[in-house]
Amino acid sequence: MTTTRQPPKDLRDFYEDPAVPVASGTPRSRRQARMLAAALGPGTGTHTTRTVLDIGCGDGTAAATAAPLLTGHRVIGVDWSQDALRRARAHLTHPIRGELTGPGLPFATGCADAVLFSEVIEHLVDPDAALDEIRRVLRPGGHLMLSTPNLAAWYNRALLLAGVQPVFSEVSLRAIHGRPGKEVVGHLRLYTPRALREFVAAAGFEVVRLEGAPFHGVPRPLRPLDRLACARPSLASILLLHARKT
Known part of the structure; x- marks a missing residue:
């Protein structure tokens, strides 16, 4: 068992804790931005500027990494954590508070050309409702760029064979048990490539x-x-x- 933290009252309390990481690695952000830039094309004028929602923007570093590759497009950061939004203001002009459940996102139906959804889905209680809401705000043919840890990553296969809890999986919001690593980040769901494809297609x-x-x-x-x-x-x-709204 590793270092424990004060027990959160609920998930919202957990994600408002400044000690909980809200940024992901730069290589992932850059690869994802390249995929999106190729899908959108250059934003060189009024009729080619696209609206990109970075849902679950965290501290805004992923959007900042993507910005040079998305020149000419409008990137709007969205998060439910007030602490994350405070930090995101260093990288984003107008970060917006919003949720994928309950009242939903504060955007009109079909307003977005693309959604960046980076390392968010594994934290959600209701990922089905989240994809429904993302589909609502996307225009027909709009792009979804989703990233998430791979349950079947090469080292997780070896760990499972050895009877060790896989990396990325967590059994507690207070401490890491039974696997390598120290940071508790609140992962509730994990996907293999096949499961992720089927889940997104079903949505x-x-x-x-x-x-x-x-x-x-x-x-x-x-x-x-x-x-x-x-x-x-x-x-x-x-x-x-990378998926498109049908």
């Missing part, structure tokens, strides 16, 4: 592409192997999925 999206990305938390000596695993998404640490 009314057409899966266009699935790629792999490295995980910034892999020990330094193993990082070259982790980068090699990206060539096969089924083994990669992080899954990058």
